[in-house]
Amino acid sequence: MTKVKMDVDLGGVHMQNPICTASGTFGNGRQFESFFDVSELGAITCKGVAAEPWAGNPAPRLAEITSGIMNSVGLQNPGVRGFVEEYGEYLAGLDERGCRVICQVAGHSIQEYIDALDLFEELAPFAAGFEINISCPNIACGGAAMGATPEAAAEVVRALRPHTKRPILVKLAPHDVADIARACEAEGADALTLINTIPGMAIDVRTYRSRLSRPMAGVSGPCIHPIAVRMVWEAAHAVKIPINGVGGVMTGEDAAEFLLAGATAVSVGTANLVDPVAAPRILSELEAWAESQGVKDIHEVIGACRC
Amino acid sequence: MSAAAGPKLAPYTLVWKHEAAEDIWDICLETEGELVQGLKPGMFVNVAVPGDPSHILRIPLSFYRTDPVRGWICMIVAAVGEGTRRLCSLEPGEGSTLLAPLGHGWRMPQEGAMRALLVAGGVGAPPVYAAARMLQARGIDCDVVMGAKSERFLWKEGAQALSGNDSGAGYESALSRGGFCEVFLATDDGSYGYHGFTTGLAEELVGKHGYDVVMTCGPQPMMAGVAKIAAEAHIPCQVSMERMMTCGFGACNTCSVQMADGTVRACCQDGPVFDAEEVLWK
Numbered sequence: 001m002t003k004v005k006m007d008v009d010l011g012g013v014h015m016q017n018p019i020c021t022a023s024g025t026f027g028n029g030r031q032f033e034s035f036f037d038v039s040e041l042g043a044i045t046c047k048g049v050a051a052e053p054w055a056g057n058p059a060p061r062l063a064e065i066t067s068g069i070m071n072s073v074g075l076q077n078p079g080v081r082g083f084v085e086e087y088g089e090y091l092a093g094l095d096e097r098g099c100r101v102i103c104q105v106a107g108h109s110i111q112e113y114i115d116a117l118d119l120f121e122e123l124a125p126f127a128a129g130f131e132i133n134i135s136c137p138n139i140a141c142g143g144a145a146m147g148a149t150p151e152a153a154a155e156v157v158r159a160l161r162p163h164t165k166r167p168i169l170v171k172l173a174p175h176d177v178a179d180i181a182r183a184c185e186a187e188g189a190d191a192l193t194l195i196n197t198i199p200g201m202a203i204d205v206r207t208y209r210s211r212l213s214r215p216m217a218g219v220s221g222p223c224i225h226p227i228a229v230r231m232v233w234e235a236a237h238a239v240k241i242p243i244n245g246v247g248g249v250m251t252g253e254d255a256a257e258f259l260l261a262g263a264t265a266v267s268v269g270t271a272n273l274v275d276p277v278a279a280p281r282i283l284s285e286l287e288a289w290a291e292s293q294g295v296k297d298i299h300e301v302i303g304a305c306r307c
Numbered sequence: 308m309s310a311a312a313g314p315k316l317a318p319y320t321l322v323w324k325h326e327a328a329e330d331i332w333d334i335c336l337e338t339e340g341e342l343v344q345g346l347k348p349g350m351f352v353n354v355a356v357p358g359d360p361s362h363i364l365r366i367p368l369s370f371y372r373t374d375p376v377r378g379w380i381c382m383i384v385a386a387v388g389e390g391t392r393r394l395c396s397l398e399p400g401e402g403s404t405l406l407a408p409l410g411h412g413w414r415m416p417q418e419g420a421m422r423a424l425l426v427a428g429g430v431g432a433p434p435v436y437a438a439a440r441m442l443q444a445r446g447i448d449c450d451v452v453m454g455a456k457s458e459r460f461l462w463k464e465g466a467q468a469l470s471g472n473d474s475g476a477g478y479e480s481a482l483s484r485g486g487f488c489e490v491f492l493a494t495d496d497g498s499y500g501y502h503g504f505t506t507g508l509a510e511e512l513v514g515k516h517g518y519d520v521v522m523t524c525g526p527q528p529m530m531a532g533v534a535k536i537a538a539e540a541h542i543p544c545q546v547s548m549e550r551m552m553t554c555g556f557g558a559c560n561t562c563s564v565q566m567a568d569g570t571v572r573a574c575c576q577d578g579p580v581f582d583a584e585e586v587l588w589k
Contacts, residue, residue: 276556
């Protein structure tokens with residue numbers, strides 16, 4: 001048992017430790033229960049869900065690259081009703097077991113975000129908070145454009161804020177994070193999750209076509225980690241609300257970097273898909289690292305980077 | 308380790324290997340017998356291969372035979388990509404971890420089924436081999452079509468073992484066989500057996516014999532062709548789909564299969580074996 005006090009408050013999401021899972025990389029938790037006790041984690045972020053079901057993008061949706069992957073899933077989801085029907089009971093139980101559940105809200109327009117959030121409010125009492133995905137690179141007309149400028153991001157948060165009293169987290173695209181973070185904070189966001197995948201391209205040099213079903217896809221994994229750490233550091237200096245750092249965390253030391261850069265929580269993403277016990281391993285590695293530093297409370301290292 | 312039912316993570320080591328055809332390896336991995344017990348024909352495992360930390364994904368692989376007592380999983384691997392080349396170059400005693408059991412395998416045909424047609428293209432052969440053994444054990448006769456681009460890529464040992472002319476894989480002879488099995492080999496270039504695609508041979512066979520079920524695994528255009536032949540002859544057909552996969556257990560939604568009813572299913576979790584009529588072929 002660790003001697004380090006690990007619990008953190010991610011904008012009203014009270015986590016027993018800082019380790020969370022990134023949306024789209026952890027199913028909805030249940031898929032991992034045969035590998036480890038998911039309730040050991042601080043929180044999980046569920047797959048993005050819209051008011052109505054989405055079919056997502058055609059295959060192929062995946063390409064492996066050096067030290068990472070690219071995906072073009074396109075937010076395939078069963079709609080809020082289908083999601084709650086399939087996972088509601090499990091997720092309510094997970095919350096009771098001590099692991100917070102963050103539901104991710106997807107939409108192509110402000111009205112679609114509102115519709116999804118209203119349905120979540122009605123049907124998902126187990127949700128400790130809502131992560132608004134304004135930055136998915138893989139959907140045609142919403143997502144990335146929605147969160148592309150501080151003004152656009154502010155508009156989404158302003159529209160959604162009156163629809164829930166529960167914490168709102170905003171998931172940011174990997175650009176202009178300081179300005180966009182400030183805009184979200186000003187409109188009442190409780191926390192920020194960053195970064196989403198970085199738009200990239202991979203071309204098959206034999207067929208001259210994209211290796212995925214669309215020209216662009218989201219890059220994730222260890223190759224984006226230093227970029228994500230830098231952006232968390234920039235955002236942490238721009239706002240007072242807490243940050244959930246995401247991007248290529250494979251080890252406890254990777255997670256520690258995010259905390260030092262100013263993140264309050266750290267989400268494990270691509271690593272879950274490679275090693276299903278990555279999240280609990282990273283948690284124990286993080287605890288061991290904190291102990292090795294003589295830390296009594298994990299808050300001592302949040303934002304402690306000396307630069 | 309959690310007690311919840313489902314796939315598990317376990318260490319493995321390579322026990323033996325030999326080159327079965329050009330750049331095609333017959334390899335045997337040893338892992339926990341309990342996991343192997345759960346592997347039914349048509350299911351798969353997701354294998355981490357040591358030696359290159361810059362390639363982070365596991366490799367999803369089917370198998371032709373398992374031995375739960377020894378914890379053995381026997382597979383045919385084409386060393387075509389960076390990861391499969393690394394796997395096939397492992398030496399006995401080397402290994403990493405794997406996830407198993409994954410997916411849903413072949414379904415037993417309806418009661419009273421007497422004769423099956425099985426069609427394999429390329430590295431679709433191992434799960435088709437496993438299907439034949441599953442059906443034979445139930446007393447169902449199997450006609451197995453195995454095709455490859457050229458003779459040098461044919462898994463002849465598998466064909467010999469299935470047709471009962473095997474001398475190499477000694478453990479096979481200990482199996483009590485129920486149904487009869489006849490193997491038909493085809494090559495695209497005519498260098499061995501039937502000259503042409505497996506679908507041509509399958510069509511001839513369907514014209515001659517009455518089959519109660521068709522099962523197929525191989526390139527998607529081949530399976531689409533087999534599915535069409537089966538549908539026209541009103542024979543139920545199961546297909547084992549192949550997709551780029553990441554996790555292998557339903558967490559990432561990357562291995563989508565479009566269904567005829569407009570829905571999208573996960574190849575890894577809902578498949579890889581589907582009823583052919585459920586799949587949207589295009």
